Amino acid sequence: MGSALPVYSLGYEGVSLDRYVALLKSRGIAVVVDVRETPWSYKRGFSKKPLAERLNSEGISYVHVKSAGNPSRNRKMGLPQQKVIALYKKHLEADPSCLIEISTIIADASHSGGVCLLCFERKPHECHRKVILDKLAEQSRALVICHLSGNDHESKEPSTPTRVPKPNDGKRRRIHEKIAQEKRGSVSF
Numbered sequence: 001m002g003s004a005l006p007v008y009s010l011g012y013e014g015v016s017l018d019r020y021v022a023l024l025k026s027r028g029i030a031v032v033v034d035v036r037e038t039p040w041s042y043k044r045g046f047s048k049k050p051l052a053e054r055l056n057s058e059g060i061s062y063v064h065v066k067s068a069g070n071p072s073r074n075r076k077m078g079l080p081q082q083k084v085i086a087l088y089k090k091h092l093e094a095d096p097s098c099l100i101e102i103s104t105i106i107a108d109a110s111h112s113g114g115v116c117l118l119c120f121e122r123k124p125h126e127c128h129r130k131v132i133l134d135k136l137a138e139q140s141r142a143l144v145i146c147h148l149s150g151n152d153h154e155s156k157e158p159s160t161p162t163r164v165p166k167p168n169d170g171k172r173r174r175i176h177e178k179i180a181q182e183k184r185g186s187v188s189f
Helices: 017-026 048-057 081-094 097-109 128-139 170-184
Strands: 005-011 029-034 061-064 114-119 143-148
Touching: 005 017, 005 128, 017 029, 017 048, 029 048, 029 097, 048 061, 081 128, 097 114, 097 128, 114 128, 128 143
Parallel strands: 005 114, 005 143, 029 061, 029 114
Antiparallel strands: none
C-alpha cells in the first residue's frame, strides 16, 4: 500500500443521507464498506438497496461485509455498549476473516480513492467499526484511521468520552452540583 493511506469511518446516527453523501464526497471516498450484520435501517435511505443505489448514482461503490457485523446475539442482550464492544472484540479474535476481506477492499480502492466503514453509531468508540479499524491499523502501519462525524469533524485519534473536570474552582463546582442535582432529579429551572 505504499505511503500512508487514510481509511475513514462514519456513522449515520443523526445524519441525513444527503449530508452523509456530501461528507463522503468531500473526502474523496470511492468505496463504502457496510459493516452492519444486517444492512437494514429505520432511517430512510440507509437500508442496503436504497443506500447502494444512491451511492452508486454518486460514483461511490457500496460493499456489504456481513462477516464484519456485530452479531445480533451480542447486541440484543441489553448490555451496556462497552460490554457489547468487548464481546465483539472476542468475536473478531475468534473469526478475523472479515479483516482480510476489508484489507483487500482497501488495497483495491487505494488507486481510486478512500474507503469508509459505515455503521449506525455516531461516536466511533461506541461502535464495532472502530474495533475493526484498530485491528487493521495494527496489521498495517500504512493505514491512517480517520473517524468522521456528521458535523464534519475528523479525529485521527481514538475518541474518548467527554468528561467534566473535577471541581477546583467556583464555576466547575457549580457544574458538578448541577449534574449531581440532575442525577437526583431535584434540579430546578
